[in-house]
Amino acid sequence: xxxxxxHIGYVTDDIAKTxxxxxxxxxxxxxxxxxxxxxxxxxxxxKPGEVNIELVEPYEDNKTMQKMLKxxxxxxxxxxxxxxxxxxxxxMLDNDFTPLFKPVEAPAxxxxxxxxFWKSEVGFIExxxx
Numbered sequence: 658x659x660x661x662x663x664h665i666g667y668v669t670d671d672i673a674k675t676x677x678x679x680x681x682x683x684x685x686x687x688x689x690x691x692x693x694x695x696x697x698x699x700x701x702x703x704k705p706g707e708v709n710i711e712l713v714e715p716y717e718d719n720k721t722m723q724k725m726l727k728x729x730x731x732x733x734x735x736x737x738x739x740x741x742x743x744x745x746x747x748x749m750l751d752n753d754f755t756p757l758f759k760p761v762e763a764p765a766x767x768x769x770x771x772x773x774f775w776k777s778e779v780g781f782i783e784x785x786x787x
Contacts, residue, residue, distance in 0.1 A: 658748050660737035663785055664701065664709035668722055669730045672700045672714045679710060690765045697722065699765040711736065711765075734773070734781035742770045742786040749774050754782065 669675040676686040684702035691698055696719035702710040713733075715722030725733055739745040742760050750756065754774035762768040763785070770786040 658739065658745055660739050660745070660784070662708060663736040663738045664711045665732050666711045666713055666734040666736060666781075666783065667730060668725045668733050669712050669714050670726050672698055672712050675712050675730055676700055676702060679712075683707075684710065692764050694761055695719075695763070701765070734783050735779075736771075736783035736785055738787050739784050740787050742772065742784055745784050746772055749782075749784070757781075760784075760786070 667675065672689055676684075679702045680686060682704075684704045684707075687701040687703070689698055689700045696716040698714040698716070700712045700714075702712065713722070715726070717723070725731075746756070746760060754776045757773040757775060760770040760772040763771040766785055772784050774782045774784070776782070
């Protein structure tokens with residue numbers, strides 16, 4: 658499958674505080690976007706020549722991600738850009754990745770389609786349509 662690394666996702670309990678720590682490392686923060694479908698607040702951090710970082714702060718009612726926070730703020734997924742998310746979705750299924758949900762629009766990506774998969778060998782993978 659043709660894909661490019663887009664970002665590394667970090668779960669955090671406080672976007673502003675975590676962003677400030679990354680800003681000391683030279684990253685610049687975009688604005689915060691609320692994603693009511695995924696029940697998260699999202700902020701992208703960018704630094705020229707480096708991989709983007711996505712800070713993800715779960716809404717209080719997002720029990721799955723709240724459980725992740727019990728271990729503290731940490732990276733939890735890698736995201737890859739694909740040319741055709743529907744084709745990539747089928748290829749991931751063919752390679753025994755478990756889908757978390759079918760492609761949905763994501764406000765943090767200008768409503769481009771995204772989806773998530775799990776496989777024990779690689780953890781959580783997010784795909785985003787180019």
